[in-house]
Amino acid sequence: MKSLFLYNWQVRDEWFDVCAQLSHEELLKERTGGVGSILKTLFHIADVEYSWMLAAEGKEAAEPKFEDFATLSKVRALSDSYVTELRPLILSRSPERDGEIVKAAWHAEPLRYGEVAKHVIAHEIHHMGQLSVWAKELHVPRVSANFIGRGLGEQ
Template identity: 50%
Template sequence: MLKLFQYNWQVREDWFTWCEDVPEEELLKKRTGGVGSILYTLFHIVDVEYSWILSLKGEPEPEEPPFEAYASLARVKEFSKLCHKEVKPFVISWTSEIESQTLSETNSSGETINFKYGEIMRHVIAHEIHHIGQLSVWSRELGKEPVTANLIGRGLFD
Protein backbone atom coordinates (compact mmCIF):
# COMPACT_ATOMS: atom_id res chain seq x y z
CA MET A 1 0.00 0.00 0.00
CA LEU A 2 2.91 2.35 0.77
CA LYS A 3 4.08 2.15 -2.84
CA LEU A 4 0.70 3.33 -4.13
CA PHE A 5 0.70 6.29 -1.74
CA GLN A 6 4.25 7.11 -2.85
CA TYR A 7 3.07 6.86 -6.46
CA ASN A 8 0.20 9.27 -5.77
CA TRP A 9 2.52 11.70 -4.00
CA GLN A 10 4.96 11.64 -6.92
CA VAL A 11 2.20 12.17 -9.47
CA ARG A 12 0.75 15.01 -7.39
CA GLU A 13 4.14 16.75 -7.33
CA ASP A 14 4.38 16.24 -11.09
CA TRP A 15 0.98 17.93 -11.50
CA PHE A 16 2.12 20.85 -9.36
CA THR A 17 5.12 21.22 -11.68
CA TRP A 18 2.83 20.91 -14.73
CA CYS A 19 0.68 23.74 -13.34
CA GLU A 20 3.65 26.12 -13.23
CA ASP A 21 3.40 26.57 -17.02
CA VAL A 22 -0.35 27.24 -17.00
CA PRO A 23 -1.81 30.71 -16.45
CA GLU A 24 -3.54 31.01 -13.07
CA GLU A 25 -6.87 31.95 -14.72
CA GLU A 26 -6.78 28.56 -16.52
CA LEU A 27 -6.00 26.77 -13.25
CA LEU A 28 -9.01 28.43 -11.61
CA LYS A 29 -11.40 28.19 -14.56
CA LYS A 30 -14.57 26.15 -13.87
CA ARG A 31 -14.46 23.01 -16.01
CA THR A 32 -16.96 20.38 -17.03
CA GLY A 33 -16.92 17.29 -14.85
CA GLY A 34 -14.91 16.62 -11.75
CA VAL A 35 -15.09 18.97 -8.79
CA GLY A 36 -14.59 22.20 -10.71
CA SER A 37 -11.19 23.62 -11.58
CA ILE A 38 -7.71 22.19 -11.94
CA LEU A 39 -6.48 23.93 -8.80
CA TYR A 40 -9.56 23.05 -6.76
CA THR A 41 -9.15 19.41 -7.81
CA LEU A 42 -5.59 19.35 -6.46
CA PHE A 43 -6.76 21.05 -3.26
CA HIS A 44 -9.62 18.52 -2.94
CA ILE A 45 -7.24 15.56 -3.37
CA VAL A 46 -5.05 16.83 -0.52
CA ASP A 47 -7.98 17.67 1.73
CA VAL A 48 -9.64 14.26 1.32
CA GLU A 49 -6.40 12.37 2.00
CA TYR A 50 -5.69 14.52 5.06
CA SER A 51 -9.21 14.25 6.48
CA TRP A 52 -9.40 10.47 6.18
CA ILE A 53 -5.93 9.92 7.66
CA LEU A 54 -6.73 12.20 10.60
CA SER A 55 -9.86 10.13 11.22
CA LEU A 56 -7.83 6.91 11.14
CA LYS A 57 -5.38 8.44 13.61
CA GLY A 58 -8.29 9.17 15.93
CA GLU A 59 -7.89 12.91 15.57
CA PRO A 60 -10.83 15.21 14.96
CA GLU A 61 -11.52 15.87 11.33
CA PRO A 62 -11.20 19.59 10.69
CA GLU A 63 -13.81 21.50 8.76
CA GLU A 64 -12.87 21.68 5.12
CA PRO A 65 -10.90 24.87 4.76
CA PRO A 66 -12.38 27.37 2.34
CA PHE A 67 -10.75 26.98 -1.05
CA GLU A 68 -10.73 30.75 -1.43
CA ALA A 69 -7.99 30.88 1.20
CA TYR A 70 -5.85 28.57 -0.98
CA ALA A 71 -6.81 29.70 -4.49
CA SER A 72 -3.28 29.94 -5.91
CA LEU A 73 -0.79 27.31 -6.97
CA ALA A 74 1.69 28.35 -4.28
CA ARG A 75 -0.94 28.10 -1.52
CA VAL A 76 -2.24 24.69 -2.65
CA LYS A 77 1.34 23.39 -2.77
CA GLU A 78 1.95 24.71 0.75
CA PHE A 79 -1.31 23.14 1.97
CA SER A 80 -0.17 19.84 0.45
CA LYS A 81 3.21 20.03 2.22
CA LEU A 82 1.62 20.80 5.58
CA CYS A 83 -0.87 17.93 5.29
CA HIS A 84 1.79 15.55 4.00
CA LYS A 85 3.81 16.04 7.20
CA GLU A 86 0.96 14.43 9.16
CA VAL A 87 -0.11 11.88 6.56
CA LYS A 88 3.26 10.36 5.64
CA PRO A 89 4.25 8.99 9.10
CA PHE A 90 0.89 7.24 9.42
CA VAL A 91 1.15 5.69 5.97
CA ILE A 92 4.74 4.58 6.56
CA SER A 93 3.82 2.98 9.88
CA TRP A 94 0.98 0.93 8.33
CA THR A 95 0.90 -2.72 9.40
CA SER A 96 -1.31 -5.65 8.54
CA GLU A 97 -2.70 -5.51 12.10
CA ILE A 98 -4.24 -2.10 11.37
CA GLU A 99 -5.93 -3.39 8.22
CA SER A 100 -9.08 -4.73 9.87
CA GLN A 101 -9.53 -2.09 12.57
CA THR A 102 -12.87 -0.33 12.36
CA LEU A 103 -13.67 3.36 12.11
CA SER A 104 -17.22 4.32 13.02
CA GLU A 105 -18.71 7.40 11.38
CA THR A 106 -22.13 8.95 11.81
CA ASN A 107 -23.80 9.98 8.57
CA SER A 108 -26.14 12.94 8.09
CA SER A 109 -29.13 10.71 8.98
CA GLY A 110 -27.61 9.88 12.35
CA GLU A 111 -26.78 6.29 11.37
CA THR A 112 -23.48 4.78 12.41
CA ILE A 113 -21.47 3.32 9.55
CA ASN A 114 -18.42 1.15 10.13
CA PHE A 115 -15.46 1.14 7.76
CA LYS A 116 -12.37 -1.06 7.85
CA TYR A 117 -9.13 0.92 7.92
CA GLY A 118 -7.82 -0.98 4.91
CA GLU A 119 -10.94 -0.08 2.93
CA ILE A 120 -10.45 3.62 3.73
CA MET A 121 -6.77 3.56 2.78
CA ARG A 122 -7.58 1.99 -0.58
CA HIS A 123 -10.38 4.50 -1.09
CA VAL A 124 -7.92 7.36 -0.53
CA ILE A 125 -5.56 5.86 -3.11
CA ALA A 126 -8.33 5.30 -5.67
CA HIS A 127 -9.81 8.75 -5.02
CA GLU A 128 -6.62 10.51 -6.05
CA ILE A 129 -6.11 8.31 -9.11
CA HIS A 130 -9.70 9.05 -10.17
CA HIS A 131 -9.17 12.80 -10.00
CA ILE A 132 -5.78 12.59 -11.71
CA GLY A 133 -7.64 11.08 -14.67
CA GLN A 134 -9.86 14.16 -14.76
CA LEU A 135 -6.81 16.43 -14.71
CA SER A 136 -5.44 14.48 -17.67
CA VAL A 137 -8.59 15.15 -19.69
CA TRP A 138 -8.47 18.86 -18.87
CA SER A 139 -4.77 19.06 -19.78
CA ARG A 140 -5.56 17.72 -23.24
CA GLU A 141 -8.36 20.27 -23.57
CA LEU A 142 -5.68 22.92 -22.95
CA GLY A 143 -3.49 21.34 -25.65
CA LYS A 144 -0.90 20.22 -23.09
CA GLU A 145 0.54 16.78 -22.54
CA PRO A 146 -0.72 15.39 -19.21
CA VAL A 147 1.51 14.06 -16.48
CA THR A 148 2.17 10.38 -17.08
CA ALA A 149 0.05 8.08 -14.96
CA ASN A 150 2.52 5.25 -15.47
CA LEU A 151 3.60 3.57 -12.25
CA ILE A 152 6.41 1.77 -14.05
CA GLY A 153 9.66 3.67 -14.28
CA ARG A 154 9.09 5.98 -11.30
CA GLY A 155 11.83 4.33 -9.23
CA LEU A 156 9.40 3.16 -6.56
CA PHE A 157 10.72 -0.38 -6.60
CA ASP A 158 14.46 0.33 -6.87
Protein backbone atom coordinates (compact mmCIF):
# COMPACT_ATOMS: atom_id res chain seq x y z
CA MET A 1 0.00 0.00 0.00
CA LYS A 2 2.95 2.32 0.54
CA SER A 3 3.48 2.60 -3.20
CA LEU A 4 -0.16 3.64 -3.68
CA PHE A 5 0.21 6.46 -1.16
CA LEU A 6 3.36 7.58 -3.00
CA TYR A 7 1.42 7.35 -6.27
CA ASN A 8 -1.43 9.48 -4.90
CA TRP A 9 1.01 12.11 -3.62
CA GLN A 10 2.78 12.28 -7.00
CA VAL A 11 -0.49 12.56 -8.90
CA ARG A 12 -1.81 15.18 -6.46
CA ASP A 13 1.31 17.31 -6.97
CA GLU A 14 0.87 17.01 -10.73
CA TRP A 15 -2.75 18.16 -10.40
CA PHE A 16 -1.61 21.18 -8.40
CA ASP A 17 0.76 22.01 -11.28
CA VAL A 18 -2.02 21.66 -13.87
CA CYS A 19 -4.42 23.72 -11.76
CA ALA A 20 -1.88 26.54 -11.57
CA GLN A 21 -2.83 27.24 -15.22
CA LEU A 22 -6.41 28.02 -14.20
CA SER A 23 -7.76 31.29 -12.91
CA HIS A 24 -8.88 31.60 -9.32
CA GLU A 25 -12.44 31.97 -10.61
CA GLU A 26 -12.21 28.67 -12.54
CA LEU A 27 -10.83 26.92 -9.46
CA LEU A 28 -13.78 28.12 -7.38
CA LYS A 29 -16.51 27.66 -10.00
CA GLU A 30 -19.22 25.28 -8.83
CA ARG A 31 -19.21 22.07 -10.87
CA THR A 32 -21.16 18.83 -11.07
CA GLY A 33 -19.51 16.13 -8.97
CA GLY A 34 -16.74 16.28 -6.42
CA VAL A 35 -17.44 18.58 -3.53
CA GLY A 36 -18.46 21.50 -5.70
CA SER A 37 -15.31 23.03 -7.17
CA ILE A 38 -11.82 22.05 -8.22
CA LEU A 39 -10.23 23.86 -5.28
CA LYS A 40 -12.68 22.45 -2.73
CA THR A 41 -12.07 18.96 -4.13
CA LEU A 42 -8.28 19.30 -3.76
CA PHE A 43 -8.78 20.59 -0.21
CA HIS A 44 -11.18 17.73 0.56
CA ILE A 45 -8.72 15.10 -0.74
CA ALA A 46 -5.92 16.34 1.53
CA ASP A 47 -8.20 16.79 4.55
CA VAL A 48 -9.79 13.32 4.29
CA GLU A 49 -6.44 11.57 3.90
CA TYR A 50 -4.94 13.41 6.85
CA SER A 51 -7.88 13.02 9.23
CA TRP A 52 -8.39 9.31 8.50
CA MET A 53 -4.71 8.39 8.69
CA LEU A 54 -4.23 10.32 11.94
CA ALA A 55 -7.30 8.53 13.34
CA ALA A 56 -5.66 5.25 12.28
CA GLU A 57 -2.68 6.28 14.41
CA GLY A 58 -4.95 7.06 17.37
CA LYS A 59 -4.57 10.83 16.96
CA GLU A 60 -7.06 13.59 16.30
CA ALA A 61 -6.67 16.23 13.63
CA ALA A 62 -7.91 19.78 13.83
CA GLU A 63 -10.62 20.29 11.24
CA PRO A 64 -9.52 23.04 8.85
CA LYS A 65 -12.08 25.37 7.30
CA PHE A 66 -11.94 25.73 3.54
CA GLU A 67 -12.42 29.49 3.85
CA ASP A 68 -9.01 29.71 5.55
CA PHE A 69 -7.34 27.97 2.57
CA ALA A 70 -9.31 29.31 -0.40
CA THR A 71 -6.39 29.75 -2.81
CA LEU A 72 -4.46 27.14 -4.75
CA SER A 73 -1.19 28.03 -3.03
CA LYS A 74 -2.74 27.69 0.43
CA VAL A 75 -4.37 24.34 -0.37
CA ARG A 76 -1.09 23.10 -1.83
CA ALA A 77 0.82 24.26 1.27
CA LEU A 78 -1.72 22.50 3.50
CA SER A 79 -1.45 19.32 1.44
CA ASP A 80 2.37 19.50 1.53
CA SER A 81 2.36 19.90 5.32
CA TYR A 82 0.00 16.94 5.71
CA VAL A 83 2.12 14.75 3.44
CA THR A 84 5.27 15.76 5.33
CA GLU A 85 3.64 14.61 8.57
CA LEU A 86 2.07 11.45 7.15
CA ARG A 87 5.00 10.24 5.01
CA PRO A 88 7.07 8.76 7.88
CA LEU A 89 3.96 7.14 9.39
CA ILE A 90 2.94 5.56 6.09
CA LEU A 91 6.43 4.51 4.98
CA SER A 92 7.31 2.92 8.32
CA ARG A 93 3.97 1.12 8.61
CA SER A 94 4.18 -2.66 8.52
CA PRO A 95 1.51 -4.84 6.88
CA GLU A 96 0.99 -6.59 10.22
CA ARG A 97 -0.84 -3.46 11.37
CA ASP A 98 -3.64 -3.98 8.84
CA GLY A 99 -5.70 -5.88 11.40
CA GLU A 100 -5.38 -3.30 14.18
CA ILE A 101 -8.64 -1.78 15.36
CA VAL A 102 -9.09 1.90 14.50
CA LYS A 103 -11.64 4.26 16.00
CA ALA A 104 -12.49 7.54 14.33
CA ALA A 105 -14.58 10.09 16.22
CA TRP A 106 -16.87 10.63 13.20
CA HIS A 107 -17.47 6.91 12.52
CA ALA A 108 -19.66 4.85 14.84
CA GLU A 109 -18.16 1.40 14.31
CA PRO A 110 -14.55 0.38 14.84
CA LEU A 111 -12.58 -0.32 11.66
CA ARG A 112 -9.34 -2.05 10.76
CA TYR A 113 -6.21 -0.07 9.93
CA GLY A 114 -5.86 -1.72 6.51
CA GLU A 115 -9.46 -0.90 5.65
CA VAL A 116 -8.92 2.76 6.51
CA ALA A 117 -5.70 2.96 4.47
CA LYS A 118 -7.40 1.35 1.45
CA HIS A 119 -10.38 3.69 1.82
CA VAL A 120 -8.10 6.73 1.77
CA ILE A 121 -6.27 5.48 -1.33
CA ALA A 122 -9.51 4.73 -3.22
CA HIS A 123 -11.05 8.04 -2.12
CA GLU A 124 -8.26 10.07 -3.67
CA ILE A 125 -8.22 8.04 -6.89
CA HIS A 126 -11.99 8.58 -7.19
CA HIS A 127 -11.64 12.36 -6.91
CA MET A 128 -8.67 12.41 -9.30
CA GLY A 129 -11.02 10.92 -11.90
CA GLN A 130 -13.39 13.83 -11.32
CA LEU A 131 -10.53 16.28 -11.81
CA SER A 132 -9.75 14.55 -15.13
CA VAL A 133 -13.29 15.09 -16.37
CA TRP A 134 -13.20 18.76 -15.39
CA ALA A 135 -9.76 19.23 -16.98
CA LYS A 136 -11.07 17.76 -20.25
CA GLU A 137 -14.03 20.16 -20.15
CA LEU A 138 -11.61 23.07 -19.58
CA HIS A 139 -9.20 21.93 -22.33
CA VAL A 140 -6.24 21.72 -19.97
CA PRO A 141 -3.82 18.78 -19.73
CA ARG A 142 -4.93 15.81 -17.70
CA VAL A 143 -2.59 14.07 -15.29
CA SER A 144 -1.80 10.50 -16.26
CA ALA A 145 -3.46 7.91 -14.06
CA ASN A 146 -0.76 5.37 -14.95
CA PHE A 147 1.05 3.76 -12.07
CA ILE A 148 3.55 2.25 -14.51
CA GLY A 149 6.45 4.54 -15.32
CA ARG A 150 6.38 6.51 -12.08
CA GLY A 151 9.35 4.69 -10.55
CA LEU A 152 7.35 3.49 -7.58
CA GLY A 153 7.73 -0.26 -8.03
CA GLU A 154 6.72 -2.05 -4.85
CA GLN A 155 7.72 0.52 -2.27
